[in-house]
Amino acid sequence: MVAVTKRYGATVAVDAISYRFRSDSYTCLLGPSGCGKSSTLRMIAGHESISDGSVVLAGRDISTLPPAQRGTAMMFQNYALFPHLSVLDNVAFSLKMKGTGTSERHARAREMLELVDLTDLADRMPDQLSGGQQQRVALARALITRPQVLLLDEPLSALDPFLRIRMRGELRKLQKELGISFIHVTHGQDEALALADDIIVMNNAVIEQAGPARDVFNAP
């Protein structure tokens, strides 16, 4: 259950929205630029403080926990890979921070690379990868923490149209395989419709509509 308000000074970016996410489902948070999508996602992740309200996931109030302890992981639009680390070390990074030993770290990172189909590129540096490959590294890096909820902030917007369509299928497949929840922020209606089990439509800091994708878009 996410019930939150976000204020930046006098600006109310998120105005007392309330939504119960279904577990193991793909939810898209859809709406125009500036409507409060990123703020909502960042409050769930713990990257932004909650002005009012709380975030309860799987029966646990995570509102006051640090990001690494929330059971969430975030994947960003610009990938944010470390340029001086190999693909394998990028993926293993959060485990290194936690003090996980080298052999377990590398084993789990290879497992993640297999999941996103990048096994052969483990030793490459980020600048030797295409945009789509960098994005899959970013996915692997987020998933290695074994989150219950993966938060994706406009993950496809930096890709060319062809790759964007292909990555939709891959994201969708990953979510089903892993059996965890994905919460995906987008301003593209077609993207939301292609991906989501459930859609939340935000506008001007509030939820205008929410529910199963076919109901929200009135599809047959």
Ligand code: ADP
């Ligand atoms: P979206 O993700 O839908 O584009 P955001 O959550 O980024 O929307 O922003 C919602 C509103 O909050 C916008 O009016 C934006 O300008 C404002 N906002 C976002 N981040 C900040 C911030 N750090 N400081 C002040 N205002 C912000």
Ligand code: ADP
């Ligand atoms: P996006 O649209 O991808 O959510 P933006 O480019 O709007 O991101 O914002 C990038 C960064 O600037 C974010 O960290 C956000 O919090 C901050 N930001 C956005 N709007 C404002 C604002 N009006 N005042 C101050 N910071 C802002």
